[in-house]
Amino acid sequence: MRRLILFSLIQLLIVHLSGQNNDSFHPPVNIPIFLSGNFGEIRSDHFHSGIDIKTQGTVGHPVFSVEKGYVSRIKVQANGYGNSIYVTHPNGYTSVYGHLDGYRDDIAAYVKKVQYKRESFSVDLYLEPGVFQLDRGEFLAYSGNTGGSSGPHLHFEIRTASNQHPTNVLKYNFDIEDRRAPKFLSLFIYPLDQQGQVNGSRDKFSSSLVIDNGVYTIPWTTKLSASGKLGISVEVFDYLNGASNRCGVYSLEYYQDDQLVYRHLMDEFAFSETRYINAHIDYEERVRNGTKAHRLHRLPNDKLRIYDALENNGELLINEERNYKMRIVAKDVAGNQSELTFTVSGNLVQQSENQAPDPGVILRAKESNTFNRDPVTLFFPKNTLYRDMEFKFEKSPSSHGSLSNFYHIGSEETPVHLPYTLSIKTELSTPEFRDKLLIVNLNDDNEISSAGGEFSNGKVTTSLRSFGKYAIGIDTIAPEIKPQGGEINGDLTGRESIKFIITDELSDIDTYNGFIDNKWVLFEYDLKNDILFYLIDKERIELNTEHELELYVTDSKGNANLYQAKFTW
Numbered sequence: 001m002r003r004l005i006l007f008s009l010i011q012l013l014i015v016h017l018s019g020q021n022n023d024s025f026h027p028p029v030n031i032p033i034f035l036s037g038n039f040g041e042i043r044s045d046h047f048h049s050g051i052d053i054k055t056q057g058t059v060g061h062p063v064f065s066v067e068k069g070y071v072s073r074i075k076v077q078a079n080g081y082g083n084s085i086y087v088t089h090p091n092g093y094t095s096v097y098g099h100l101d102g103y104r105d106d107i108a109a110y111v112k113k114v115q116y117k118r119e120s121f122s123v124d125l126y127l128e129p130g131v132f133q134l135d136r137g138e139f140l141a142y143s144g145n146t147g148g149s150s151g152p153h154l155h156f157e158i159r160t161a162s163n164q165h166p167t168n169v170l171k172y173n174f175d176i177e178d179r180r181a182p183k184f185l186s187l188f189i190y191p192l193d194q195q196g197q198v199n200g201s202r203d204k205f206s207s208s209l210v211i212d213n214g215v216y217t218i219p220w221t222t223k224l225s226a227s228g229k230l231g232i233s234v235e236v237f238d239y240l241n242g243a244s245n246r247c248g249v250y251s252l253e254y255y256q257d258d259q260l261v262y263r264h265l266m267d268e269f270a271f272s273e274t275r276y277i278n279a280h281i282d283y284e285e286r287v288r289n290g291t292k293a294h295r296l297h298r299l300p301n302d303k304l305r306i307y308d309a310l311e312n313n314g315e316l317l318i319n320e321e322r323n324y325k326m327r328i329v330a331k332d333v334a335g336n337q338s339e340l341t342f343t344v345s346g347n348l349v350q351q352s353e354n355q356a357p358d359p360g361v362i363l364r365a366k367e368s369n370t371f372n373r374d375p376v377t378l379f380f381p382k383n384t385l386y387r388d389m390e391f392k393f394e395k396s397p398s399s400h401g402s403l404s405n406f407y408h409i410g411s412e413e414t415p416v417h418l419p420y421t422l423s424i425k426t427e428l429s430t431p432e433f434r435d436k437l438l439i440v441n442l443n444d445d446n447e448i449s450s451a452g453g454e455f456s457n458g459k460v461t462t463s464l465r466s467f468g469k470y471a472i473g474i475d476t477i478a479p480e481i482k483p484q485g486g487e488i489n490g491d492l493t494g495r496e497s498i499k500f501i502i503t504d505e506l507s508d509i510d511t512y513n514g515f516i517d518n519k520w521v522l523f524e525y526d527l528k529n530d531i532l533f534y535l536i537d538k539e540r541i542e543l544n545t546e547h548e549l550e551l552y553v554t555d556s557k558g559n560a561n562l563y564q565a566k567f568t569w
């Protein structure tokens with residue numbers, strides 16, 4: 001017994017030291033595993049929830065269940081994970097396989113049957129144990145490029161089955177080589193209070209980084225003197241063997257004068273908290289320059305649970321005339337690490353002689369806020385923002401066919417966590433157009449897009465999750481339906497599919513329903529390419545006979561288009 005305990009302790013120690021998890025899995029593919037993305041890396045509005053396995057530039061590689069278990073969920077959608085499959089295992093995990101080209105025959109037949117029964121391409125099916133029971137390493141599906149994927153790869157996750165939190169896949173036993181250390185790219189320092197300043201300025205300080213004797217630092221010509229309360233961010237990436245892709249780091253540690261003040265660990269997270277990434281990163285840098293910088297200070301309304309050490313929210317208070325030593329350590333799961341060190345020369349905090357300028361309208365992050373400026377009403381529920389913000393509101397004349405002025409709400413460089421409500425009053429609401437009114441957004445590239453919304457009580461109201469320029473617009477134009485590979489009319493003998501490009505000028509495609517000889521048929525929708533296609537199905541379509549095709553497509557404002565054709569096959 002004692003020997004057993006000792007053995008377990010040693011094992012625990014080994015597991016802990018190597019950062020590896022004890023659960024062992026079969027590989028999900030039978031090709032060498034190289035990654036184009038890893039767990040926890042910074043994506044738009046979310047942390048990446050799995051690993052992206054390169055599939056040699058092609059689709060159709062077999063995908064295997066990593067452990068015995070049962071198919072617990074199958075989801076088909078035009079965006080997101082595209083075709084995906086979830087397997088629940090007796091060891092307490094769920095594995096997820098996304099962007100699949102298709103499922104193995106019996107699973108594909110099962111899915112198709114449900115799609116025909118529900119007359120819907122997108123389905124989200126939860127299955128009981130026993131429908132598809134799987135062995136470890138059993139063939140499941142083919143890798144692909146469906147949904148929001150921008151190149152052939154397998155998106156693969158391991159979640160804790162009980163709460164569906166994605167976990168760090170690199171912590172298990174997959175054969176993924178990583179002998180490369182993270183690389184620091186840039187450093188940002190922000191004054192956080194009235195006394196805060198860097199090199200005599202209240203503006204953000206930024207610097208590229210150099211490597212000196214194996215340690216990253218600021219260039220020797222860059223001076224750094226500061227006072228007051230400061231926050232720090234770093235841009236840092238990890239790289240794995242056999243691929244040039246930038247991946248995310250596993251942990252970041254920040255020491256002020258050898259005292260640990262901040263550490264985050266990318267072990268797992270909840271999907272309900274992943275949007276807090278916009279508080280974790282310097283969102284302004286992301287919007288302006290595409291830079292992905294991790295804050296080493298926590299914003300007041302950042303509720304991520306990845307912070308494993310946090311003193312004074314990671315803020316640096318400089319109130320003495322001395323050198324402050326900063327050290328930041330980035331690690332990957334394999335244990336490779338890099339260090340960034342620099343010194344800040346401290347100044348005594350100067351009590352500012354000038355009164356701070358009048359801050360104008362302040363939106364409080366922890367309170368709800370209402371803002372009225374005729375004809376606009378804005379309502380921000382509490383916790384819409386990550387920190388208090390000076391609110392800017394301006395207008396510019398109507399353009400791009402908008403039916404009102406453009407109202408500039410806040411700044412595109414400020415992140416919004418929860419949806420807020422925008423209402424704009426209008427007198428232009430003749431009854432026949434009421435249903436076609438919506439809110440439009442004008443972006444920095446001068447492009448217009450729908451921001452949704454409905455007319456009611458003399459105003460158009462929508463729910464928004466970003467700041468920017470908004471106006472009332474109208475969509476009376478039906479979606480366009482263009483056949484691909486020649487007209488559909490006539491003899492289609494030998495054709496395998498019927499394909500269309502479907503687009504809508506302003507709002508989104510809402511419904512698409514194809515009928516052959518008055519029976520619903522499965523048109524598959526590839527949103528990123530605007531492609532809608534039907535694979536001609538011998539079991540449902542009689543050969544050498546004339547058929548009638550009808551395809552109805554509507555947009556989210558209820559504008560409908562119908563494509564009709566007669567063909568023989």
Ligand SMILES: [Zn+2]
Nearest residue numbers: 037051052155
């Ligand atoms: Zn992915």
